[in-house]
Amino acid sequence: MKDLQTIDLSARIGALTLKNPIMPASGTFSEDLADVFDLDVLGAHVLKTIMHGTRAGNPTPRVCDIQSGMINAIGIPSKGIDYFRDEMLPYWSEFKAPLVVSISAHSYDEFARLCREVSLPGVTAIEANISCPNIEADGNAFAMRPDTTQEIVTRLRTETDLPLWAKLTPNTGEPVEVARAAEEAGADALVVANTMLGMSIDVDSRRPRLGNVMGGMSGPAIKPIALRMTYQCARACDIPVIGCGGISTLNDVLEFLIAGAQAVQVGTATFQSPTVMARLIAELEGWMTTQEITSLEEVIGSIEGSEAGVFE
Amino acid sequence: MKDLQTIDLSARIGALTLKNPIMPASGTFSEDLADVFDLDVLGAHVLKTIMHGTRAGNPTPRVCDIQSGMINAIGIPSKGIDYFRDEMLPYWSEFKAPLVVSISAHSYDEFARLCREVSLPGVTAIEANISCPNIEADGNAFAMRPDTTQEIVTRLRTETDLPLWAKLTPNTGEPVEVARAAEEAGADALVVANTMLGMSIDVDSRRPRLGNVMGGMSGPAIKPIALRMTYQCARACDIPVIGCGGISTLNDVLEFLIAGAQAVQVGTATFQSPTVMARLIAELEGWMTTQEITSLEEVIGSIEGSEAGVFE
Amino acid sequence: MTYIPTTVSVPVPQGLRPRCSEATCRVVSNTPVNGEYRLLTLDAPEAILDCQPGQFFQLLCPAPEGENPFLRRPMSIYGYDKSAGRLEFLYKIAGAGTRGLATLRPDDTFNVLGPLGQGFSMPDDWQNLMLVARGVGLATLAPLARMAQERGRKLTAICSARRPELAMSVELFESYGAEVIVVHDEDGSSTPEALRPLIEARIAKGDVDAFYTCGSSRLLRMLQDLGESHGIPGEIAMEQQMACGLGMCQACVRSFRVGDRIIQRRVCREGPVFPISEAM
Amino acid sequence: MTYIPTTVSVPVPQGLRPRCSEATCRVVSNTPVNGEYRLLTLDAPEAILDCQPGQFFQLLCPAPEGENPFLRRPMSIYGYDKSAGRLEFLYKIAGAGTRGLATLRPDDTFNVLGPLGQGFSMPDDWQNLMLVARGVGLATLAPLARMAQERGRKLTAICSARRPELAMSVELFESYGAEVIVVHDEDGSSTPEALRPLIEARIAKGDVDAFYTCGSSRLLRMLQDLGESHGIPGEIAMEQQMACGLGMCQACVRSFRVGDRIIQRRVCREGPVFPISEAM
Numbered sequence A, B: 001m002k003d004l005q006t007i008d009l010s011a012r013i014g015a016l017t018l019k020n021p022i023m024p025a026s027g028t029f030s031e032d033l034a035d036v037f038d039l040d041v042l043g044a045h046v047l048k049t050i051m052h053g054t055r056a057g058n059p060t061p062r063v064c065d066i067q068s069g070m071i072n073a074i075g076i077p078s079k080g081i082d083y084f085r086d087e088m089l090p091y092w093s094e095f096k097a098p099l100v101v102s103i104s105a106h107s108y109d110e111f112a113r114l115c116r117e118v119s120l121p122g123v124t125a126i127e128a129n130i131s132c133p134n135i136e137a138d139g140n141a142f143a144m145r146p147d148t149t150q151e152i153v154t155r156l157r158t159e160t161d162l163p164l165w166a167k168l169t170p171n172t173g174e175p176v177e178v179a180r181a182a183e184e185a186g187a188d189a190l191v192v193a194n195t196m197l198g199m200s201i202d203v204d205s206r207r208p209r210l211g212n213v214m215g216g217m218s219g220p221a222i223k224p225i226a227l228r229m230t231y232q233c234a235r236a237c238d239i240p241v242i243g244c245g246g247i248s249t250l251n252d253v254l255e256f257l258i259a260g261a262q263a264v265q266v267g268t269a270t271f272q273s274p275t276v277m278a279r280l281i282a283e284l285e286g287w288m289t290t291q292e293i294t295s296l297e298e299v300i301g302s303i304e305g306s307e308a309g310v311f312e
Numbered sequence C, D: 001m002t003y004i005p006t007t008v009s010v011p012v013p014q015g016l017r018p019r020c021s022e023a024t025c026r027v028v029s030n031t032p033v034n035g036e037y038r039l040l041t042l043d044a045p046e047a048i049l050d051c052q053p054g055q056f057f058q059l060l061c062p063a064p065e066g067e068n069p070f071l072r073r074p075m076s077i078y079g080y081d082k083s084a085g086r087l088e089f090l091y092k093i094a095g096a097g098t099r100g101l102a103t104l105r106p107d108d109t110f111n112v113l114g115p116l117g118q119g120f121s122m123p124d125d126w127q128n129l130m131l132v133a134r135g136v137g138l139a140t141l142a143p144l145a146r147m148a149q150e151r152g153r154k155l156t157a158i159c160s161a162r163r164p165e166l167a168m169s170v171e172l173f174e175s176y177g178a179e180v181i182v183v184h185d186e187d188g189s190s191t192p193e194a195l196r197p198l199i200e201a202r203i204a205k206g207d208v209d210a211f212y213t214c215g216s217s218r219l220l221r222m223l224q225d226l227g228e229s230h231g232i233p234g235e236i237a238m239e240q241q242m243a244c245g246l247g248m249c250q251a252c253v254r255s256f257r258v259g260d261r262i263i264q265r266r267v268c269r270e271g272p273v274f275p276i277s278e279a280m
Ligand SMILES: Cc1cc2nc3c(=O)[nH]c(=O)nc-3n(C[C@H](O)[C@H](O)[C@H](O)COP(=O)(O)OP(=O)(O)OC[C@H]3O[C@@H](n4cnc5c(N)ncnc54)[C@H](O)[C@@H]3O)c2cc1C
Pocket: A064, A065, C056, C069, C071, C072, C073, C074, C075, C076, C077, C089, C090, C091, C092, C093, C094, C095, C096, C097, C098, C099, C136, C139, C140, C238, C239, C240, C241, C242, C267, C272
């Protein structure tokens, strides 16, 4: 029997060590959750994507539910960089958990500028939400293609010394090429992945159920897609992968770790149960104890018998 | 009150008129279902994809379930063209419902040859499953890109005078461009869409839950993706779209019709309830009666207020 | 499958008790009221019963046959009693979620999250209160009646309905000492044109310090108008599609007119109760 | 939501009654047997009770808390009685689906599809039958005992288990007149080495015309070997992951040795019962 005193939940994301591998997904977390549980139990804090200026976001209704998940078209309502620096950063700096700031923009220059300006003391890492439409590429998200990914990550890399995470989209047909492009351009980690584009219609009114017509699917329905991409990216790249998509149970967390993720982000599950992240951390520790596993390294990437076939 | 004697369920797929818009999806239907209900109630019969030679298919386990759906990696076990001609075609020719033969291949030449050879009396239309890996494009499916789609559909078009349906994949990042390429190359209809690539891991054994590691997701979990693509393709193309993905209730059928589909294919739902297609036809007729709708044309593409926003 | 501990205690911020929490409640009863509505009475833990009228809960609705309501559904508190451990919701069946609620039978358990949002305020200078609402909106305003009685305020409740017998909560309002006026569509007494003089007569008598309303945008516009002309403040409870219910997702925003600016606020967090004058 | 008729009758092929059908059954009881297993007894419509031993049903398992078994689960018929309208399954909790089954309580209803597949055959020249099985495999072989008695065959049942008290279906086999031999791991009597002489002694006495087995691959290999040496045929019921259960999806294939060729067959359609000699 191993010494279970030494159970170590810490997760290494490049140079960064998180005290555990559980953190929120951008856009599903805010200071409001601090009323519900002690947010310092989390491995990191990841904020809703901010953009440079102030923006309103999309028309309502902004969410609808689907089988085993939801679709959102919140957009990125943003109070801008000044509000972030003056109001949000001081609040989040009070916590011990590392702060990850998600940023986005519609053009290379704006993105680069925002990246430079958010590289402030108190910020631990920057997550680049490159799933946002790029106006210089016909409105296609940067992360849809390897070339635009390479270009934007290269630009961001020159603007900051902070760890830079690139958040990929599952809507691309070339996830592995995009992941490699982000790695080559100097990303320190990959967040895999953002929401999947979907739609829902109200049959009685014959109207789309979202004000924006289409929106991003999240929740358990997309888990197999995010898990597959996590597996593909972890095999193809040397930088750490942070899994994200539909994670709501300990079993889900373990699937992503076994597939090769170093850590995971939890989004929609928090809407069903606000305390889920705190529970997952405790459950993960409980599971490691039962299994006599003292370090996550014994789990991460431990998938067996996966000589990948060709899918047809 | 309209004359409800004249309720007309017929669906027009180009030159072809089906007596109703409900048909099975390839790979989820076979003569075995004839033991359960009268298959002539269906709008059409769509067979499991055949390839030219005999093939074994993938290792087991070939299926696993996920939240609100399943993943399959059956592969395409095929008894080849001779078996099709000599054994299957005579059997299916006995039915009144039109016969749609799904074909695939790993190269342009093989695909073209198979297309020519299945263009036999008794076959009503050919569905080209271009979601199959193309050996001449690094194993990427033909339907992943507009150029390979254009090339294969052009080749197939020259080989047959039968209506030619192109079945698209949701794994591409360019669904609209692919749909347009198929249309320009002469496809008579689009089937939107095939399965979404996914994965599942058994945490206890740390093994993938499919023999082939990755597989295709189907069932309600993918419905919002297929519906979104149906909507996108129906707006972008003039040829008819046949919706497919996660359809299991009357509400689902109506969502696809409202989004612009002329007809729908039902796959995984038949595994949960073998009689579901017969029930959907009766329910559709019942709904039209209640709503005093006499023709599907009043429903197809009738989506309101859908000035599409940009998703971010 | 994997080992999953059944209960894990979650660390709560130092010195702060959770403002809202998840709780599993036992169904005491779930019975039809007035044809269109149902009253759900729960046996609820004390921890979630520090409620204010106007607040709401997010209910994790059970799945009815063939449907799967994924998101929680917001529902106003219809009644609560901390000492008795009782929590009540009055709901109308609208879709999958409320159909799921309707399947709950006594002794079933299900999960609620709350109390959420900001309730109604009742400043000291609001002595004579007038409540005007319609349909399920009356559910949201119901707990105001008790609050008014407890604080010794005078309450007039105008209950609007399609037919007189469909007017909700009349007995409940009366039991807390409110004067109840039922208006309805059948005799035309519920139109803004008919209501307005009725209310203006009360205002003229000095009987109205503040309005409370909920639901109908026609009523809102009338009360905004009356409020502006006569300098009478008031509060409205509003609705919007929600995901988190806590303020995190920004799904539930609505526009408000504040001075000459239009701003967006989250119904779940800054609301669901807002000044009548700012609502749009 | 949309109008959905509750019952729609589905046209059945002319002159052919459906070989299998979906039916909603009422749970009569669902009780633990022997610690590891549970016996589920259903009140089932006549239409699905033209069963053969060795056939199976696809059960639409209810969702246990926090899980959602999507595909139907295959389960052998443990018992059936057309006149009494009874259908029984004996199952072991393995994962989400069987955990869901375990939640069923008397008077709950749930949906089954069947009977499916090809059952055991019992040709006239198989007069002395020997059944060798272990664990839940004995559930699959249980209805053979009644069939053997009805046809006046002599049946010897070798029931293997970890411990003697865990041997399944012993009373059931005995009640249909079978001779039961319990072997187990504790005294080593269940190893192929110990079983082999036992069976060979019976063969020598002319007591074995055919074998039936299920489940264990060690038992299979032993019986294939014995069968080949002594020219004794037999049948095995096999398992494989399934989706449709009807033959449509080709999920459930296994390899079989037929002459010198290896071919693939669908467990749900050509099986689940196959010749012992061809199984792999
Ligand atoms: C703060 C608040 C308090 C409420 N109080 C009550 C109450 O006391 N009694 C009552 O009967 N109803 C109340 N509602 C409305 C109630 O939330 C909806 O009727 C319910 O969510 C409908 O869910 P459904 O699945 O049955 O219907 P569906 O129409 O199928 O719902 C689909 C989606 O739309 C959302 N939705 C539908 N209608 C509304 C609505 N009016 N407001 C917000 N979201 C909606 C649902 O939550 C769900 O996400 C309240 C709403 C809010 C925001």
